[in-house]
Amino acid sequence: MVRNRAIVIGVNHYEHLSPTEYLQYAMHDAEEMEKLLHNHFSFSEDEILLCTDSSKAKHGLTTKPNKSNLIKILDTTSQRGQKLDNLVFFFSGHGAIDNKNRDYLLLCDSYPKHQYLEHSAISINFVLEHLISCNAKNTVLVLDMCRSQCSIGSKNINEVGLETITLARQKDITTIFACQQGEKSYEITELQQGSFTYALIEGLKKYSLLREVESYLISKTVEINRRYKRPNQTPIFLVQPGYKYDLPLLNLANSRVNEFLGIQEKISHSPPINENLRKLKQLIEQPLLLPSLPNSQEFNFEVVAVDAQGTKIIQSKKKSKEFIEECGDQKFEMVIVPGGSFLMGAAEKNAPKSELPLHTATVDPFLISKYPITKAQWKAVAQLPQIERKLLKSPSRFGSAAHPVVQISWDDAIEFCKRLSEYLKAEYRLPTEAEWEYACRGYSLTPFHFGESITLDLANYDGTHSSQAEVEVIVRGRPTSVKIFPFANNFGLYDLHGNVWEWCMDHWHENYNEAPNNGSAWIDNDSRNTDRVIRGGSWQNTLAFCRSTSRLADTEDNKSDNIGFRIVRCL
Numbered sequence: 001m002v003r004n005r006a007i008v009i010g011v012n013h014y015e016h017l018s019p020t021e022y023l024q025y026a027m028h029d030a031e032e033m034e035k036l037l038h039n040h041f042s043f044s045e046d047e048i049l050l051c052t053d054s055s056k057a058k059h060g061l062t063t064k065p066n067k068s069n070l071i072k073i074l075d076t077t078s079q080r081g082q083k084l085d086n087l088v089f090f091f092s093g094h095g096a097i098d099n100k101n102r103d104y105l106l107l108c109d110s111y112p113k114h115q116y117l118e119h120s121a122i123s124i125n126f127v128l129e130h131l132i133s134c135n136a137k138n139t140v141l142v143l144d145m146c147r148s149q150c151s152i153g154s155k156n157i158n159e160v161g162l163e164t165i166t167l168a169r170q171k172d173i174t175t176i177f178a179c180q181q182g183e184k185s186y187e188i189t190e191l192q193q194g195s196f197t198y199a200l201i202e203g204l205k206k207y208s209l210l211r212e213v214e215s216y217l218i219s220k221t222v223e224i225n226r227r228y229k230r231p232n233q234t235p236i237f238l239v240q241p242g243y244k245y246d247l248p249l250l251n252l253a254n255s256r257v258n259e260f261l262g263i264q265e266k267i268s269h270s271p272p273i274n275e276n277l278r279k280l281k282q283l284i285e286q287p288l289l290l291p292s293l294p295n296s297q298e299f300n301f302e303v304v305a306v307d308a309q310g311t312k313i314i315q316s317k318k319k320s321k322e323f324i325e326e327c328g329d330q331k332f333e334m335v336i337v338p339g340g341s342f343l344m345g346a347a348e349k350n351a352p353k354s355e356l357p358l359h360t361a362t363v364d365p366f367l368i369s370k371y372p373i374t375k376a377q378w379k380a381v382a383q384l385p386q387i388e389r390k391l392l393k394s395p396s397r398f399g400s401a402a403h404p405v406v407q408i409s410w411d412d413a414i415e416f417c418k419r420l421s422e423y424l425k426a427e428y429r430l431p432t433e434a435e436w437e438y439a440c441r442g443y444s445l446t447p448f449h450f451g452e453s454i455t456l457d458l459a460n461y462d463g464t465h466s467s468q469a470e471v472e473v474i475v476r477g478r479p480t481s482v483k484i485f486p487f488a489n490n491f492g493l494y495d496l497h498g499n500v501w502e503w504c505m506d507h508w509h510e511n512y513n514e515a516p517n518n519g520s521a522w523i524d525n526d527s528r529n530t531d532r533v534i535r536g537g538s539w540q541n542t543l544a545f546c547r548s549t550s551r552l553a554d555t556e557d558n559k560s561d562n563i564g565f566r567i568v569r570c571l
Contacts, residue, residue, distance in 0.1 A: 002042070002085045002086070003047075003083065003084050003085050003086075004037075004041070004042075004043045004044075004047045004084065004085060004086045004087075004088075004250075005047055005077060005080075005084050005086070005087050005088070005134070005136070006034075006037050006043055006047060006048045006049065006086075006087075006088040006089075006090070007049050007051065007073060007074070007077065007088070007089050007090070008030045008033050008034050008037070008048060008049065008050050008051065008088075008090045009030055009051045009052070009065050009070070009090065009091045009092065009093065009105075010026040010027040010028070010029050010030025010031065010051075010052045010053075010065075010091075010092040010093065011023065011026050011027075011052070011053065011065050011092070011093035011094070011106070011107060011108050012024065012025075012026050012027045012052075012053050013053050013108060014094065014106065014108055014110065014112075015108060015109050016109075016110065016111045016112060016120075017094075017112065021094075023092075023093060023094070023187065024187055024189070025187050025188075025191075025192055025193050025194060026052075026092040026093050026144075026194070027052040027053055027054070027092075028192055028193055029092040029144060029193055029194050029197040029198075030050060030051070030052050030090065030092055031050065031052065032193065032197065032198075032201055033090050033092075033142075033197065033201065034048050034050045036201050036204060036205070037088065040204065040205055041086075041204075041250050043086075046059075049061065049063065049073060049077075050063060051063040051064070051065040051069070051070070051073070052065065053065070053108065059076075061073055061076065064108065065093075065107050065108050066107050066108050066109040067107050067109060067110065067120060067121065067122055070107060070122055071122070071126075074126070074127065074130040074131075075130065077130065077134060078130040078131075078133040078134050080134075083135065083136075084134055084135070084136035084137070085136065085137050085138060086136065086137070086138050086139075086140070086250045087131060087134050087136035087138070087139045087140070088139075088140045088142070088250070089127060089131055089139075089140070089141050089142070090142045090144075091105055091142070091143055091144065091145065092144040092145075092194065092197060093105065093106060093107075093144075093145065094106040094112075094145065095143070095145035096110075096112055096114075096117055096121065097114070097117075098114045098115070098117040098118060099114045099115065102117075102118075102123055102125065103123065103124040103125070104117045104121035104122060104123050104124065105121060105122045105123075105124060105127070105145075106121050107121060107122060110122075124143075127141075128141070128173065131173065132173075138174070138250065139172075139173045139174065140173070140174045140175075140176070140249060140250070141173050141174070141175045141176070142175075142176045142200070143175070143176070143177055143178065144178040144185055144194050144196050144197050145177075145178060145185060174210070174237075174238070174239055174244065174249065175236075175237075175238040176200070176217075176235060176236070176237055176238075177235060177236040177238070178194070178196040178197075178233070178235055179196070179233045179234060179235065179236070183231070183232060183233050183234060184231070184233065185233060186225060186230045186231075186233055188224065188228050188230070190228060191224070191228075195221050195224040195225055195228075195230065195233060196217075196221055196233065196235055198224065199216070199217050199220035199221040199224060199235075200213075200217050200235075202216070202220060203216035203217045203220065204249065207350075208248045208249075209247065209248060209249075209350070210237070210239060210244055210247060210248070210249050211349075211350055212350045213249055214235075214237045214544075215350050215351065215352050217235050217237075218234060218235055218352070218544070219352045219353060219354055221233055221234065221235055222234060222552065223510075226531075226553070232552070232554070234541070234545070236542060280305050280444055280445070280446055280451055281305055281313065281314050283442075283443050283444065283490055284303050284305055284314055284316050284318070284490065285314075285316060287318070287319070288318070288319070288320055288338065288490070288491070289338060290320065290321055290336050290338055291336065291338060291339075291365045291571060293321065293323055293336055293571065295323065296321040296322060296323045296336060297321065297322060297323075297324065298319055298320070298321055299319070299320060299321070299322050299333075299492065300317060300318070300319055301317070301318055301319075301320065301487075301488040301492045302315065302316070302317055302318070302486060302487050302488065303315070303316055303317075303318055303487060303488060303489065303490060304316075304450060304458070304487045305450060305451045306450050306451040306452065306453055306454070306455065306458070307451060307452055307453070308451075308452040308453050309453070310453050310454070310455035313451070315487075318490070318492070320335060320336065320491060320492040321335075321336045322334055322335045322336065322370065322492070323336065323367055325424055325426075327377070327380045327381055327384075327420060327423055327424070328380040328383070329380065330376055330377045330380040332369060332377065332420075332567075333369065333370040333371070334367035334368065334369060334370070334567075334569060335367065335368055335369070335370050335491060335492050335493055336365070336367060336571070337363075337365060337366050337367070337368055337435075337438070337439050337491050338365055339362070339363050339364045339365040339366075340362070340363065340438070341360055341361065341362040341363075342360070342361060342363075342437075342438050342441060342443070343358055343359070343360060343445075344358070344359055344360070344361040344434060344437055344438075344512070344549075345357060345358040345359060345512055345549055346358065346547075346549040347445070348447065351549070353510070353511055354510060354511055354551055355511075355512075355549045355550070355551060356511055356512060357511070357512055357513065359512055359515065359517060360517060361434045361437075361438070361515075361516075361517050361518075361519055362517065362518055362519055363432075363434055363435050363438045363519035364519060364570065364571070365571040366431075366435060366568050366569065366570050366571055367568060367569040367570075367571060368431060368435070368439050368493065368566060368567070368568045369566040369567050369568075370492065370493055370494060371404070371482035371483070371493075371494050371495055371566070372404035372405075372482055372495055372499065372500055372502060372564045372565065372566050373404065373405055373416070373564060373565055373566060373567065374401060374402055374403060374404060374405060374482055375394070375396070375399060375400070375401050375402075375403055375404075375405045376401035376402065377405070378391075378393075378395070378405040378408070378416065379393050379394065379401075381416050381419050381420050381423075382416070382419075384419040384420070384422070384423050385419070385422075386415075386419075387415060387418040387419055387422065388415055388418065389411065389412070389415045391412060391415055391416065391419075395407040395408050395412070395559070396408075396561070398478060398479075398561075399478075399479060399481075400481060402481040402482055402483060403479055403480070403481055403482070404479055404482055404495070404499060404500045404564040405564055406479060406500055406559075406560065406561050406562065406563060406564050407559045407560065407561060408559060408563075408564070408565070409556060409557050409558055409559050410430075410503050410532045410554070410555075410556040410557070410558075411556050411557055412559075413430055413503050413565045414429075414430070416565075416567075417429045417430060417567060420567070426569060427569060427570065428567050428568070428569050429505065429567065429568060429569075430503055430504055430505045430565060430567065430568070431502075431504055431505065431566065431567075431568045432504060432505050432506060432519060432520060432521040432522075433504045433505070433506040433521070433522065433533050433535065433551070434516075434519045434520075435519060435568060436502065436504050436535045436536075437535070437548060437549065438519075439491060439493060439496070440489065440493070440496040440497075440535070440536065440548045441489075441548050442489040442490030442491045442493070443490055444489075444490065444548070446548075447547045447548065447549070448497055448546070448547060448548060449489040449490065449496065449497070449548060450487070450489075450497070453543065454497055454498070454543065454546065457485075458485060458487060458497075459485060459495075459497040459498040459499065459546065460476055460479065460480045460484075460485075460495075460498045460499040460539045461497070461498035461499075461537060461538070461539060461541055461542065461543065461545075461546050462539065462540055462541055462542050476539055477539070478539060478561075479499055479500055479538075479539055479561075479562070479564075480499060480539070482494065482495055482499075496536055496548075497536060497537060497546040497547075497548075498536070498537050498538060498539060498541065498546045499536075499538060499539055499564075500536075500538050500539070500562055500563060500564035501534040501535065501536055501537065501538045501552070501554075501560075501562055501563045501564070502534060502535050502536050502563075502564060502565050502566055503532060503533075503534060503563065503564075503565040504521075504532065504533040504534065504535055505521035505523070505532075505533075506521045506522045506523065506532065506533045507522060507523055507524040507529050507531065507532060507533070508529070508531035508532060508533055508553035509522060530555050530556045530557070531553040531554065531555055531556075532553065532554065532555075532556055533551055533552075533553060534551070534552050534553065534554050534563055535550070535551055536550075537550055538562035538563070539562060540562050541562075
């Protein structure tokens with residue numbers, strides 16, 4: 001018999017916040033989560049404790065979500081002594097951080113000023129300690145915080161979450177955050193729920209395995225926010241150890257789960273190198289076959305391949321050719337990419353629908369910039385005569401001349417290409433989505449051109465949520481110089497995974513159905529589609545968003561601290 005326990009909290013009204021800072025649908029989020037656990041996962045009514053502004057007492061416990069009640073609830077749960085299979089803690093409400101960088105849940109009687117949090121709110125550390133003391137086989141922590149209406153310290157995960165992440169990693173607790181670093185979690189009036197919780201409940205109804213739920217949740221939340229004209233919001237899954245991705249989020253058939261865990265433990269000490277990694281090793285050792293280009297010059301670079309744990313399995317030196325263009329005092333290193341056909345899209349099981357269907361695409365040879373366009377290169381071109389729109393010489397204040405330029409829209413990038421083309425008397429443009437993926441892959445078939453994974457010494461991404469047991473988690477929290485990482489891909493290109501997203505020519509489409517297969521940009525005649533494709537992930541994103549096949553969209557006129565671009569030229 002499966003033994004479950006769930007504490008489900010939703011707080012709309014706060015005694016020490018103004019009504020404009022109240023939440024509208026946190027209670028409803030909690031009530032819908034209670035229904036899901038009862039109806040879909042067979043949690044009995046006695047196994048679920050619902051704590052909302054209007055919930056009734058249960059098991060002799062008052063359930064109004066204030067500090068004293070939650071302390072008693074957690075204390076009672078941890079002392080029951082019953083061996084649990086599943087323990088779920090769900091919170092929908094505001095969060096905050098104190099002046100010692102400790103994370104807190106704001107309850108209905110919490111006072112939100114930093115100096116009072118310790119006495120009036122509940123620390124997430126306190127919650128985790130009590131969850132851990134329950135010794136459940138499977139513990140799930142879901143935090144739908146950082147609501148957009150709140151003006152206090154819960155508006156982004158730059159300020160709440162890092163302590164929680166560290167503690168959860170140490171104790172093998174599956175943790176699901178409502179949004180990425182620097183984003184907000186939004187409520188949708190039309191749905192009468194937060195977009196995250198709505199998508200999570202939908203995903204748990206449709207799918208069982210963690211990786212399936214994660215894929216659906218991320219794509220669905222992005223879709224909902226786009227549909228209701230909210231900014232990007234990307235949920236985070238923190239899963240440790242990594243093999244839990246192939247298990248159900250909630251264990252319903254324990255005998256099967258335990259059998260899987262036993263097998264996994266036996267094989268985890270000697271994971272086999274799969275066929276794709278074997279091919280990647282062969283690929284790295286082979287010289288490139290490049291088309292001839294007058295005035296091109298040879299350059300040397302190093303490549304590396306890693307396994308799923310991020311361990312280097314091969315490192316090699318290679319050669320390729322580049323064409324140097326100059327504008328003012330700036331050089332543009334344009335690398336030759338040979339044409340060819342490749343499988344575009346994700347081949348992984350349960351891949352996001354936006355990366356499907358897997359299909360063959362063919363691209364002609366082209367030149368592409370070795371790095372994302374830098375601030376110095378941008379400034380040199382921005383000083384050229386205007387073609388259609390004005391360009392700021394320094395759109396972003398942060399970073400040196402060698403940092404990728406950010407805070408530039410798709411429209412700005414197009415103007416940049418037009419000015420450079422006019423100056424050099426050659427056509428420069430943004431890459432098509434097919435060209436970008438082909439260039440990124442460098443013939444690889446693995447999720448990253450480095451192999452099965454990436455590590456923080458290979459790329460700039462959000463490593464705080466990695467399932468890898470890395471020795472040191474580096475939180476860079478901003479773009480890095482384009483020449484900081486020593487290893488390129490098989491074509492000699494750098495910074496394709498993480499650092500900054502990169503604009504492509506194509507309009508955004510929800511999937512690859514009816515996509516062109518000749519490498520051209522997929523352009524809509526419908527002027528209402530103002531979304532363009534971005535590729536590659538960024539310093540704000542987790543591993544999943546930095547894969548070669550990962551794709552998102554942003555509006556043509558949007559500017560962000562994590563979106564840049566690189567340029568191409570046809571041969």
